[in-house]
Amino acid sequence: MNGAQAVARTLADCGVTTCFANPGTSEMHFVAALDTVPQLRGVLCLFEGVATGAADGYGRMTGRPAATLLHLGPGLANGLANLHNARRARTPLLAIVGDHAHYHKRFDAPLESDIDALAGSVSGWVRRCARSADAGSDTAEAVAAALRPPGQIATLILPADVTWTDGATPAVPIAARSPSPVPDEATSAAAAALRSGEPAVILLGGTGLRRTALDAASGVAQATGARLLAETFPARHERGAGIPPVDRLAYLVEMAASQLAGTRHLILAGATAPVSFFAYPDKPSTPLPAGCQVHVLAEPGDDVPGALAALADLVGAGDAQRTQPSAPPLRPEVPDGELTAQTAASVIGALLPDNAIVCDEANTSGIWLPAATAGAPPHDWLSLTGGAIGQGLPLATGAAIACPNRPVLALESDGSAMYTASALWTHAREQLDITTVIFSNRAYAILTMELERTGAPTTGTTARGLLDLSRPDIDFTALAAGMGVPASRSATAPEFAAQLRRALAEPGPHLIEVALPPRG
């Protein structure tokens, strides 16, 4: 078999069964090889940023890597922004990047570029496959690298001649490393801090935001009086009725500082120490109060649920755990009247289906969503982890392919949606059960706010024009229809509720444009 066939066969043997692809000439042998391995599903994306964002969503929901197939340096470049988000999400992901045949590189053909430099900027593991005979073993190592806890991007660069040369063999899977157990000293130190009687916060992140970890953390909080907070942009947060509720640390550093005011001990459980998303003149880079001691209970790659369970035992949370608070099954009513970010959130809270996956890139329009959905049936909430916009629609693509029996809700802002709107075409082609809600306020509203926060003068028309998405207004229902996704526009809250009910009830993709007041 040729190198491409060995890669495909090894992928399937290692449990990598989905490849989000946007191939070019140098990947044609790999594309052909897909037909020799029926376990490996190829999903066409019309832009590489869709492929990488989809692999991120897939990896977050399954804990296993999907592969992406990208065309040389420019294809990888187009996928980098969502790889950046995947890196921040610590998602296991296997980026396969085709390259010129090795003997062709010295000719500096038009598509030649520095793939290694680009790959290095987002990957925890990069290898250029040197020869067909290595294709299988390199692939197995790449999968193992992607799975290294907590998960990372592994990039395998596949020269075209490696893919077409015979003499390759598939490799056997490499056993995945488990998350590291947390040493007793770390648990003891955290327990001592919690027993000090001084104000303490446990900051949860990564696998610390899955249900069993949340149960244990909640027991610790009950037993010790510590408060729980979630990292600001979790990769995946299990929440809803019956699950211990945990507020997220705020995006704005002043608000985060207020949440942490008075805290003497910050205990990190799968999260990193909080920082301001951006720097601003005369504002601090971190919301941590002076004198707050930071304790690392568990790194993101550690066994965070295990560490929290051990901590619960140490602090005698056994009884508390049985009476721990969980979010009550309270949902907002469907409101009457105008559509605003707040009433739209109430509609979503009222109608969010059981076991939903929410891909949240609502940005400023999303501030009412956490409260409105706190008592909805249990669901997973996936955030924009790395701040690179254009993630939501691709992420939903991958989540829906990972979990075909769960409803997926993509909550998108208009500015971000325009980055990777062609994901809608893949929603249609694969008939994915995704309901996309576009919060259309016709502005980069977050920048209107940020412009003021940075202290820059805000009176000029040029500056305002660069933050404004009107002139012309974008008709997202036309864009969706153009790509095969049935779409509607809501002007009032009851209209939105009726359209959302229908979209959720019908299989396949839908899009609803929620027309918000300008910059609302």
Next chain:
Amino acid sequence: MNGAQAVARTLADCGVTTCFANPGTSEMHFVAALDTVPQLRGVLCLFEGVATGAADGYGRMTGRPAATLLHLGPGLANGLANLHNARRARTPLLAIVGDHAHYHKRFDAPLESDIDALAGSVSGWVRRCARSADAGSDTAEAVAAALRPPGQIATLILPADVTWTDGATPAVPIAARSPSPVPDEATSAAAAALRSGEPAVILLGGTGLRRTALDAASGVAQATGARLLAETFPARHERGAGIPPVDRLAYLVEMAASQLAGTRHLILAGATAPVSFFAYPDKPSTPLPAGCQVHVLAEPGDDVPGALAALADLVGAGDAQRTQPSAPPLRPEVPDGELTAQTAASVIGALLPDNAIVCDEANTSGIWLPAATAGAPPHDWLSLTGGAIGQGLPLATGAAIACPNRPVLALESDGSAMYTASALWTHAREQLDITTVIFSNRAYAILTMELERTGAPTTGTTARGLLDLSRPDIDFTALAAGMGVPASRSATAPEFAAQLRRALAEPGPHLIEVALPPRG
């Protein structure tokens, strides 16, 4: 003034009057500064790849850099593919990339990434501005670097604190370096080769494809019997009735080899030695025949027109130049009947307006275009220089802003259009006189061909599905309307002609979807 104001002021003083922008929080002071410098026009693009492609189009048409304003590493990443094309086009271009405040970088905030690695992959010059006091002088140096012949990408990384700190001053422009004169030895060597009587080809590229250079080259060809060829993907080729016609070297290496068969001397005038776009099993990496001697008359950064004029003098082309052949003003008739790639090309050849700028990303659908437009009124033809698709609509954006009094025709294939379709929104907002023609064959047709050429098996449905753009069909008229661009669909050649006539006659943007036979 603060650093951002010094940058903006210096840009305008250096003749950089257009900034294609997709800003974020770290660029807010620069955005605000635009209002202090009315000579500097900010053009909002809804995706960074549109901004960089537009700056490429602008730079190709004016010979001066436009600036792009990009948001941190992910914003630069999104712009990289079209920066790759600009690098291959040798376009002067100034990429301004905002970054976190320098003191914030150590906190590894979510958007932190290796900007320098990404910038280095496409730029001839990269600098990170260290302090506000340097902002003006760094900007002047960046503009001078972008203009260094033949033109290159200069990337200036602007930390947020540099932009908001006072104490900056604008810098005076640095005189641009001129293209290097070609030494007499190079001209003499070329002349000797041409006088040898052995078959010779002059391969023209860069500024060798502008009218004065073409006139001189044509004289040389007349006087010596040498043949002229143009590089395969010229950044800008002046052509049409009254201009010496020059065929382009073919994309497929076998066809290029056939064009060069028997050639004993290849004289490079602003072009580099030809290579195969891709490697294929058992095909050569270069189309050059064995024993062909390559002579460099002029490098791309040299004074190519001057070198050709000197060569013309040396070979006694004075008389020949007066009788040199030029393309006759012959245009095809508007054909009747079905729309195919060939009849669509005839329609375009029949109707191409005087002084048009053609941005060509028609790919496989474009093979009939060169012949069909050879006798059209004089026009500029801009090609996909680096093979990174998604260039056409952004390139047209920049060309139209650079040359507001010239009609711009964007010839796009459907697969490529989907990469950067949001450029249409900027066409609408700026009311640019761009007519976009989408050649819709509902396939990555070039890959269907390449799949066969690589010798990969082609029978599988998975492979075919990854090259197919149907299921669902994309309705480009809906996409265009959703972004404010009036659009129509043509099913026959006369329909296309009527719609193209109307679109060219009306100011502002239009889109015509040309429905081709599947994979036609």
